[in-house]
Amino acid sequence: TPVIAGLDKHKLPRYDRDVDGGLLRRSKKDRGTTKFEFYASLQSVEEGRRAQIACEHFGFFDEDDEAVAKMVAEARLRGVDVSLLLMDREFFSARVIDGLKKARQAFLMPCRLTKGVKQAVMEFAQGKREMVSEHAIRGSGDDHEVEASFTLVVF
Numbered sequence: 001t002p003v004i005a006g007l008d009k010h011k012l013p014r015y016d017r018d019v020d021g022g023l024l025r026r027s028k029k030d031r032g033t034t035k036f037e038f039y040a041s042l043q044s045v046e047e048g049r050r051a052q053i054a055c056e057h058f059g060f061f062d063e064d065d066e067a068v069a070k071m072v073a074e075a076r077l078r079g080v081d082v083s084l085l086l087m088d089r090e091f092f093s094a095r096v097i098d099g100l101k102k103a104r105q106a107f108l109m110p111c112r113l114t115k116g117v118k119q120a121v122m123e124f125a126q127g128k129r130e131m132v133s134e135h136a137i138r139g140s141g142d143d144h145e146v147e148a149s150f151t152l153v154v155f
Contacts, residue, residue, distance in 0.1 A: 002083035005053055005075070006045040007068065009090060011036040023059050042071045045086065053080050065095035072105050084108060094139030097148035111152065124154040131155075 013031045014024055024035045038058035044051045054071040068091065075082050085100070087109040100107050111117045116137060123129035135152035138145055 002081045003044045003049060003053075004046050004084045004086065005042055005080075005082045006086040007040060007042050007071065007091065008088055009038060009040045009058070011038050023057070040067050040071065042075060042082075042085075053078065053082070063095070064091055064093060065099045068096055069099045069103065072100070072103050094137045094146040094148040097137070097150055098146050101148065101150075117152070120152055121154055129154075 011027060013033045014035045014037050015033055016024070016035070024037055027034060027036050030036075040056050040058060041052060042054040044053060054074040056067045056071050058067060068087075072082070072085070083106065085105055085107040087096075087107060089110045089112055092109055092112045097107075114137065116135070120129060120133070120135055124131065132151060132153050134149055136147055136149040138147050140146065
């Protein structure tokens with residue numbers, strides 16, 4: 001049975017004094033610490049069908065696109081058909097979008113207001129662009145430039 005799932009990143013404050021082995025990341029001071037443990041979770045968000053599908057620890061060197069790909073693959077290996085993946089803006093990047101499209105995973109995510117997205121919104125406001133249109137973003141990959149296209153919806 002297909003499910004709608006949400007992917008979110010969480011941070012837990014850590015107060016350890018010893019070396020963390022690359023498991024902790026620094027962030028803006030919160031609750032008396034600047035060290036946090038990060039993880040991402042993939043959960044069913046349908047009413048009456050709440051369940052944890054996958055969880056991935058985010059170490060110091062881990063990248064968003066790799067963690068997202070692992071969790072989508074893990075869901076499929078467990079026999080979970082994610083019909084729509086809802087994601088936070090923090091995952092908006094060419095590498096993440098490219099990976100989701102290669103995996104043929106339907107997703108919905110708010111855009112970051114990049115220069116190109118801002119231009120597209122201005123074009124919409126001026127009547128030069130439809131409410132629903134194709135858009136592309138670029139980002140750096142491991143050793144090359146990554147371009148990812150997606151359907152942009154302006155409200």
